[in-house]
Amino acid sequence: MSTIDVTEQTRVPAELRPGAAREKWTASRVARLAGMTVMLLALGIFIVGPLVTLFLYAFSGKWFFPALLPEVWSLSWWHEILLNGEIGHSIVLSFIFAPVVTVISAIICLPAAYAFARYEFPGRRAFLISLFATNAFPKMGLYITMAGLLYAFGLMDTFWGVVLVQLLNTIVIMTWIPTAAFASVPRQLEDAARDVGAGPWMTFWRVTFPLALPGILVALILAFLASLDEAQGTFLVGTPNYVTMPVQMYTLVTNYPQQAAAVFSIVLSIPSFVLLLLVRRYILGGSLAAGFRLH
Amino acid sequence: MATLELKGISKDLGGKRVVDDLNLHVRSGELVCLLGASGCGKTTTLRMIGGFTTPDAGSILLDDVEINTLPPERRPTAMVFQQYALWPHMTVFQNIAFGLQLRKLPQAEVRERVERILALVQLGDYARAYTPQLSGGQQQRVALARALVLEPKLLLLDEPLSNLDAKLRIQVREDIREIQRRVGITTVFVTHDQDEASAIADRVGVMKDGRLEQFDTPAKIYREPATLSVASFVGAMNLLRGRVSERGVIVDGVEVPCAQVSARPEGEVDIAVRLEDVDLSGAGGPHAQVTQAVPRGHFQEIHMRAPWGEIRAFAGNDVVISPEPSIAFRRALLYRDGHLLDDARDRLSANLA
Numbered sequence: 001m002s003t004i005d006v007t008e009q010t011r012v013p014a015e016l017r018p019g020a021a022r023e024k025w026t027a028s029r030v031a032r033l034a035g036m037t038v039m040l041l042a043l044g045i046f047i048v049g050p051l052v053t054l055f056l057y058a059f060s061g062k063w064f065f066p067a068l069l070p071e072v073w074s075l076s077w078w079h080e081i082l083l084n085g086e087i088g089h090s091i092v093l094s095f096i097f098a099p100v101v102t103v104i105s106a107i108i109c110l111p112a113a114y115a116f117a118r119y120e121f122p123g124r125r126a127f128l129i130s131l132f133a134t135n136a137f138p139k140m141g142l143y144i145t146m147a148g149l150l151y152a153f154g155l156m157d158t159f160w161g162v163v164l165v166q167l168l169n170t171i172v173i174m175t176w177i178p179t180a181a182f183a184s185v186p187r188q189l190e191d192a193a194r195d196v197g198a199g200p201w202m203t204f205w206r207v208t209f210p211l212a213l214p215g216i217l218v219a220l221i222l223a224f225l226a227s228l229d230e231a232q233g234t235f236l237v238g239t240p241n242y243v244t245m246p247v248q249m250y251t252l253v254t255n256y257p258q259q260a261a262a263v264f265s266i267v268l269s270i271p272s273f274v275l276l277l278l279v280r281r282y283i284l285g286g287s288l289a290a291g292f293r294l295h
Numbered sequence: 296m297a298t299l300e301l302k303g304i305s306k307d308l309g310g311k312r313v314v315d316d317l318n319l320h321v322r323s324g325e326l327v328c329l330l331g332a333s334g335c336g337k338t339t340t341l342r343m344i345g346g347f348t349t350p351d352a353g354s355i356l357l358d359d360v361e362i363n364t365l366p367p368e369r370r371p372t373a374m375v376f377q378q379y380a381l382w383p384h385m386t387v388f389q390n391i392a393f394g395l396q397l398r399k400l401p402q403a404e405v406r407e408r409v410e411r412i413l414a415l416v417q418l419g420d421y422a423r424a425y426t427p428q429l430s431g432g433q434q435q436r437v438a439l440a441r442a443l444v445l446e447p448k449l450l451l452l453d454e455p456l457s458n459l460d461a462k463l464r465i466q467v468r469e470d471i472r473e474i475q476r477r478v479g480i481t482t483v484f485v486t487h488d489q490d491e492a493s494a495i496a497d498r499v500g501v502m503k504d505g506r507l508e509q510f511d512t513p514a515k516i517y518r519e520p521a522t523l524s525v526a527s528f529v530g531a532m533n534l535l536r537g538r539v540s541e542r543g544v545i546v547d548g549v550e551v552p553c554a555q556v557s558a559r560p561e562g563e564v565d566i567a568v569r570l571e572d573v574d575l576s577g578a579g580g581p582h583a584q585v586t587q588a589v590p591r592g593h594f595q596e597i598h599m600r601a602p603w604g605e606i607r608a609f610a611g612n613d614v615v616i617s618p619e620p621s622i623a624f625r626r627a628l629l630y631r632d633g634h635l636l637d638d639a640r641d642r643l644s645a646n647l648a
Contacts, residue, residue, distance in 0.1 A: 196394030
């Protein structure tokens with residue numbers, strides 16, 4: 001057995017040297033961990049803080065600064081909001097507009113999406129990109145210009161006027177994402193269906209559509225949410241007779257105490273929260289990102 | 296079963312003539328291979344037969360009936376696609392049953408036919424599995440079953456083995472051949488693998504640049520390639536340039552004895568010699584230096600430098616090659632302008648004229 005050379009030992013990494021159990025708590029390591037913890041805490045407080053405050057307000061009767069928690073807990077504001085005729089009406093209206101706008105944009109955009117996905121036609125790319133044009137400009141500017149047109153056609157303060165304005169937002173979603181969904185269905189699968197005797201419509205119905213469905217569902221849900229949350233355009237076109245939840249929020253914040261706005265915020269957020277939970281699986285799966293690639 | 300005839304089929308794609316005046320006749324029950332490198336037009340031809348592309352000129356006749364205008368869903372052809380194209384949202388059973396259900400057949404009959412075909416391809420236990428769960432070879436067999444269950448008049452296969460590993464490829468091609476023989480269906484099979492084509496086809500059509508270079512049995516194609524491109528595509532070939540002489544051929548001024556030449560023309564010709572036709576046993580020919588001996592399994596490939604350049608030969612594993620063997624040829628095929636010069640054939644046709 002040879003003697004162990006001391007110089008040899010110094011080349012062995014610290015972790016493997018006999019006697020080294022785990023990494024030492026060096027000063028730099030402690031500082032690094034401390035710094036990260038502080039940052040995470042700060043971020044947490046910054047993001048979660050307002051949400052916690054919101055929830056506390058919604059369930060409070062009396063809560064004034066500098067108290068850390070409400071002095072009086074109460075559900076009275078929930079009664080106020082949900083039983084108030086005007087406010088209740090705005091909730092109902094929101095849930096009428098959203099499905100109508102979603103269905104109309106589906107009817108217009110899904111066939112277009114299939115065409116974009118499957119056919120080469122002159123101006124295809126230009127047209128696809130132009131749909132995004134509505135997002136390129138400040139929304140308010142766009143809506144004001146639109147308002148001019150709507151005045152001319154007598155559509156201001158009408159049901160269909162609001163639908164038109166909300167369609168602006170949903171059309172991009174209902175075209176781009178389903179286009180990607182249809183394009184992701186391999187052509188060979190459609191050819192194979194034709195080969196066994198399915199005509200073009202049957203092929204679409206039994207092969208293309210079922211396989212594109214996850215992407216289409218994502219698009220439908222996002223379009224629904226876009227319509228639900230649309231504030232500026234609806235505010236411009238819909239007042240005074242067609243006031244949806246987001247628009248109602250403006251009045252609530254200015255004319256009522258914090259508690260009312262807090263309750264309303266929660267009511268407004270619930271559908272988004274629930275639907276996004278449902279969609280979460282597909283968003284994480286990349287359908288959303290894939291939807292915004294230019295094919 | 297059915298006969299297939301292609302008459303003067305042409306197709307232009309993206310400004311390029313992808314299929315050029317193709318004429319082909321397939322007999323009933325025959326397994327024909329369309330063989331060629333990528334881009335030679337074989338897949339386009341297959342797709343035209345299947346109805347997925349329309350020919351720009353010419354006609355396709357199935358049992359002497361023109362089917363050019365029929366869309367794929369109305370043609371009595373069935374295709375097995377290169378990536379199998381199985382529907383992932385359906386089970387194996389549903390994939391196969393789909394075509395039958397479209398024809399509004401009674402459920403009991405559908406079930407019976409699907410189970411029978413599953414037994415034929417030996418996938419009886421997998422009826423309820425979803426297709427993405429199966430292995431490549433199994434998916435291949437489902438695709439085949441899906442095509443055959445409809446009892447088509449013509450079976451089309453688009454490079455069905457290219458996605459499988461080597462061992463599996465050999466197994467599955469034998470299965471395809473066996474099933475084809477058992478069912479007796481006329482089949483057109485597209486591939487770029489000449490080994491595959493030779494192994495299972497009754498006749499092989501070698502394609503290049505959209506034209507059919509030769510359509511013959513695998514043995515004939517190997518032994519008497521009609522053009523220089525067929526000669527170099529199928530099997531390994533030494534390609535030289537020279538003239539014919541009394542004893543053999545003269546390459547770069549060096550005479551190589553050759554026992555058999557396909558013709559005796561005047562002037563420069565292209566000379567093609569199979570690697571197994573290069574004789575290294577020392578028979579008074581020019582000497583070459585061995586540069587490399589590559590083991591190829593049950594034989595070896597000898598790379599040599601001859602006076603005119605490179606030359607390769609096959610030899611058995613037990614044969615001892617000297618470092619500077621003397622080269623002779625057993626058989627040389629001569630070509631001019633890419634076409635085979637064949638005295639025997641010319642004499643025969645002259646006699647018949």
